[in-house]
Amino acid sequence: MAEEQRGYWGVIPGEVMHDKELPHAGKLLYLVLSSMAHKNGYCWPSNETLAAELNLSKRRVRELLAMLQERGYIRVHVRRTEETSEVERRFIYCGMFPERETAPPSGEDLPDPPAEDCLPSGEKSPDPPAKSRTCIIGRKDLPEHIPPLPPTGGKRGGRKKDKSVPSWKPERFEAFWEYYRTHARGEDRQGAVQEWDKLQPDDALIDTMARALQAQVRSESWRDGVGIPYAKRWLKHARWTDTPKAARDPDKPDGPAREPGVKYI
CATH class of the missing domain: 1.10.8 (Helicase, Ruva Protein; domain 3)
Known part of the structure; x- marks a missing residue:
């Protein structure tokens, strides 16, 4: 799916969020789908793209999509070719409008889905792909007007508190x-x-x-x-x-002892 079709925010309806039978990975998948949704409420990512976003296998992605579809949270529309009735493109309706009946425009320039999207759900898929470079989590292309998060712990911008008790003995x-x-x-x-x-x-x-x-x-x-x-x-x-200077004894005169009868200059 083209990068420009991504939205910065994703939305999870309360019904999806509080569904205790839906795994957390399914809720996160719904969030990813809603962030990709077109203005008419649908998106067209491949299973490979979704697997890279969530660091899951394509088989697991298919299972989660089936769960979301069974519960009525998403609706999948498949467009087939007139000649061979083969799958041409797959559109996933999500967001707040899973039951929308508006079909995607036939003339819209959309990328062709990979052939693996047409595989039966029971067919074995390869290992999970490498982490996507365009994962919506941790993206670096954030708008400049969004302020950074404040530092955690202590006063913002404050200096480290001085110690008054040593750690050593x-x-x-x-x-x-x-x-x-x-x-x-x-x-x-x-x-x-x-x-x-x-x-x-x-x-x-x-x-x-x-x-x-x-x-x-x-x-x-x-x-x-x-x-x-x-x-x-x-x-x-x-x-x-340091070698301290010895304290002077007030009872002893300064200098060496003087012998009686000797004249000192």
């Missing part, structure tokens, strides 16, 4: 963060969470980090509030490997 991170926040700095928890998850330290490394941090918070510079990084940067730059 969250209980050990909480102990680290509480100690760091209390003795050093407590800014940018989310950044520290991100770096913690990237680093994924094992228990041995966490213990090493803890001992280094305890020594650093007792250092002279950190006690004076100098050079204390955010926890995020402390993790990112492996600051536990």
Whole structure:
């Protein structure tokens, strides 16, 4: 069937939709037929075309067409040649007008149906054909004025929500963060969470980090509030490997010990 004869929408009447004895494939076939229907209520697809649209075998398509016809949902009109009475074309009336009596115009330029459409319903048909490139599901030739569907989940166009709890050893991170926040700095928890998850330290490394941090918070510079990084940067730059400057003992004089009786310049 020519591509220009396709409609963008298909319609399923409620009687067809709620027919519990009709398989879902039959309802979908009706939808495909209605999307192909001519303005006078009929279409002329071959069984091969319908099988490609639904990814079914031609034998199954014939069975479903027979079900729809038995229930009065569609009407099939076959036009035969005057000379040999052979099938020339097949027209399927569907849409909302299955009982229309208007015959298709005799002079309309319609494609000839394949010979397989004239086979008896009981004859074996080959395997299902490959998926049609012109399947009405997933077509790319959509009108430009139809807006795209909004993204699913979350706020439209919003950024991903930041994490405040790490995925890697969250209980050990909480102990680290509480100690760091209390003795050093407590800014940018989310950044520290991100770096913690990237680093994924094992228990041995966490213990090493803890001992280094305890020594650093007792250092002279950190006690004076100098050079204390955010926890995020402390993790990112492996600051536990820094050698802290030893704290000055106020009871001991600066510099080396002086021997009595020696004059120093």
